[in-house]
Amino acid sequence: MSDMIQHLPAIALRGTTILPDMIVHFDVSREKSIKAIEKAMVQDQRVFLITQRDPQTEEPSQEDLYTVGIIGEIKQLVKNRKNMVQVLVEGKQRAELVRFDSEDVYLEAEVALFEEEEISLDENVKEAMLRGIKELFVRYCNENTKMSKDLAGQILEIEEIEKVIDQIAVNLPMKYEDKQKILEAASLEDRYETLGMILSNEIEIMQIRIDLSNKVKERVDKNQREYILREQMKVIREELGDQDTVSEADRFKEQTDKLKASKEVKEKIYKEIQRFQNAAGVQAEAGVARSYIETLLSLPWDKASRDNKNLKKANKILEEDHYGLEKVKERIMEFLAVRTLTKKGESPILCLAGPPGTGKTSIARSVARALDKEYVRISLGGVRDEAEIRGHRRTYIGAMPGRIANGLIQAGVKNPLVLLDEIDKVSSDYKGDTSSALLEVLDAEQNKKFRDHYVEIPLDLSEVLFIATANDLQTIPRPLLDRMEIIEVSSYTENEKSHIAMEHLIPKQVKKHGLKKEQLCIEEAALHEIIAGYTKEAGVRSLERRIGEICRKTARKILEEKEETVTVNKENLENFLGRARYTYQKKNETDEVGIVRGLAWTSVGGDTLQIEVNLMPGKGDFLLTGQLGDVMKESAQTGISYIRSVAEKYHIDADFFKEHDIHIHIPEGAVPKDGPSAGITMATAMLSAITEVPVKADVAMTGEITLRGRVLPIGGLKEKLLAAKSAGIEKVLIPFENQADVEEMEKEITEGLEIVPVKTMEEVLKQAFAEKK
Structure with a gap:
């Protein structure tokens, strides 16, 4: 080891080791490393390059670095935009790290140079080493096909052992740990032994990899060969009539023998099994036949579950699951009583109609539990394709049964409870009329022999208890609605x-x-x-x-x-x-001219509408604002026509309607409003504004008006009365023909309200108009 000590800027390398005479590009992004390069460029362009033991370490200390590195000369420097410097360095001389002098701005290392000793080795020894390393290198090149032949040829032409070792080490694709071992080898013999060991290991690894690859290939070839042989055997069996499908067909026959079904159904299945056997050689046809037979075998032709006949138990379950809903519970108990007496009876087709969130779907689940029936839910919302109900014809690729047949397969019995959810949201397009397809399902006379296009054999749906749910009966086609028993599930109090x-x-x-x-x-x-x-x-x-x-x-x-x-x-x-989100619009404090409180039904219950009318000098224009629908506009036109017809009775000047504009507005103008039940309300408000007679603040009304002033019945009365109570209304005017609805309501709804049935507009005005002040 030389006593020569040098102080040089240092760079810690990640995953890279540089050897003498090696020219390499690398990127530098750490701030300290960039500063070290800048310092080296200011001095003599020399820098000490040393490799980290762990490439993931961000701020390495001396313990995190190898002890031996290399002094390199910077040949080229390129600064990139993204705080990164690209450096071209040539390795010059090995050196050992003694310590770091400074670690503040950049790493400055104190390094001891390796002595360039004259190595006196016998020429024969050198020749033996040269031949040995070349032989290993040739074997490596033979195993590694990616090694450049030109480069390998150039290295093999070198006759000096030192240069051969250096060139192989520099150009061999090896891990940085192996290169570090070569760098740390001080003498020629050490470098020769280290490189030889690395080459030998690499050759052995490559041979193992090739052996494994050959074994995998042999296995794949073997599998391919077996596949070909199996296919040949299949052809031979087909020629001999001894096919795999024989055993599958036997299994189908056994299942058909055990199937609870009529003789006609079994005969149809046996025919299909025979067709399946005949189609053994045609994979596509056999697959279609197999799917069809499996579908027929999975349908519950004559398999039925035993219904609960204990009325008390059923009633207890219904009471446990739902509060109120007396009409629904009563109808289910009636069905159960009839079924118990007759042993068998046609299942009704019920339609639970009402606003969202009133428990229609959960009622169906409770009914299934009360009757001990299997429960199947079929969602019809947005179903457009008729094949969703009737199934696809078997001639189509990917044909399958419809939702009804699939529901029976899912239930496993022929008398489940099937919930047809959101029946008011089925639609029609060029693929067929979905609602018409449901007619056969829900018609008691037709559903005994319901034909699914895929199944083809008539299915008996007469014992299925169908319960449908709907939010709005107006959107259900009349023929479909006619086949269902409607049970109103109204708003909750x-x-x-x-x-x-x-x-x-x-x-x-x-x-x-x-x-x-x-x-x-x-x-x-x-x-x-x-x-x-x-x-x-x-x-x-x-x-x-x-x-x-x-x-x-x-x-x-x-x-x-x-x-x-x-x-x-x-x-x-x-x-x-948080703060309360909703407030009900309370009744007005004082009687006012041209302002009347109406009652409306909405999809989320009842609400009150304050109808305002203003008169202005003009040319007889009639203005309607507040996003009114066509029906509501027509009700307003009917109201004004009625008022003009009785103008003389109320002492209205004959030219009044030519000289005044009438403006009707219903507040909350952003909310669309429609319906006929505001007819008498708008007529009362207009007549009040024209005659300047105030309308009682504690009166609300609902009803449709005719040209002759008759009051026609309306729907949604329960929700409207609940809205009136919430608004603090004391008196409600309703059409005379809606009295029967009031009698069926619970006392809780009508309590505190004076409900006045009216037949004509004269009666309405008599109840609504206050005394002139």
Whole structure:
């Protein structure tokens, strides 16, 4: 080791080792390394290059580096834009790292140079080493086909052992750890032994890799050969009539023998099995036949489940699962009673119609549980293709049964409960009329022999209990609607929502959020506030979400604040749900001219509409604003025509309508409104504005008007009365023909309301107009 010590800027290399006479490009991005290069360029362009033991280390210390590196000369320097420098360096001389002098701005290393000793080796020894290393190199080149032949030829032409070793080491693709071993080898013999060991290891690894590759190839060739032989055997078996399909056909026959089905069905399956055997040589045809036979065998032709005949048990289950819904429960109990008496009866086709969130789908699930029936849900929302219902014909590629047949396969019995969800949202296009396809399913006279295009054999659907759900009956085609028994699932009252929340929603959400019953208490007053101020819906879907929100915040309080019980009351409700989102528009404080409160039905329950009328001098124009639909506009036109026809009775000047403009507006102009039930409301408001007689503030009304002033019946009365109660209305005018609807309602809905049935506009005005001040 030389006593010569030098101080040079140093760069720690990652995953790279540079050897003497090696010219290499590398990128430098570390700030200290860039500073070291700049320092070297200012001095004599020499830099000390040393390799990191672990390339992942970002700020290496002396312990993280190898002890031997190389002094290199910077030949070229290119600065890139992205804080990176590209350097071209030539390795010059080995050196050993003594220590680092500075680590602040850049690494400055104190290095000891290796002495350039005259190595006196016998010429024979050198020749032996030269031949040995060349022989190893030739073997390496033979194994490694990627090695350049020109480069290998140039190296083999060198006759000096030192240069041969250096050139092989420089040009051989090896790991930086191996290059580091060669760099650390001080003498020629050490470098020869190190390089020889590396070459030998590489040759052995490549031979093992080639052996493994050959074994894999042999195995693949063997598999290919076996495949060809199997195919040949298959052809021979086909020629002899001894095919694999024989055993499969036998299995199908055994299953057909055990199948609970009529003689006609079994004969059809046997014919298809015979066709399957004949198609053994044609893969595509055999595959189609196999799928068809498997479908026929999986259908429950005569397999039925035994219904629950215990009326008390069924009634108990229905009461447990749902609060209210008396009409639905009563109809199911009637069906069960008839089925018990007759042993077998045609299953009704029920349609539960009502707003979203009122529990139509969950009712069907409860009915299935109460009757011990298998439950199958078929979603019809957005179904356009008739083949979705009837199935595809077998001539099509990828043909399959329709949803009804698949539902029976899923149920495994021929008398399940099938829920046809969202039947009002089926549509039609060029692929067929989906609603018409459902006619055969839901017609009691036709569904005994329902034909699925794929199955082809008639299916008996008469014992299937079909329950359909719909939000809006108006969108269901009349022939389809005629085949179903409609059961209205109307909006829930506030009291019903409170009961449903206490008995069903709160326990369900508490369990769902991992809470215990005693950890959360929602007071009744707070629950009423949630229903009134945080939800505006006919059902309880939003209410369940709000309860879920409270449960999530409760879970967090229990974990973070270590509270044992969380109580939600009216005072702290805002902490859980924020400010109230909805307020019902209350009745006006005073009687006003030209302002009348109407009642409307919406998809989320009932609401009140304040209709305003203004008169202005003009040319007899008639303005309607507030996003009114066509039906509502026609009701307004009918109302003004009625008023003009009775103008003399109310002392209205004959030229009044020529000299004044009438403007009708319904607030919340961004919300579309339509329907006939605002006819008497708009007529009353217009007549009030024209005669300047105020309308009572505590009166609301609903009904359709005719040109002669008759009041026609309307729908959605329950929701409208609930909206009137919420607005603080005391008197409600309804069409005389809707009295029967009022009699069927619970006392809870009508209590506190004076409901006045009216037949004509004279009766409406008599009840609505206040005394002139």
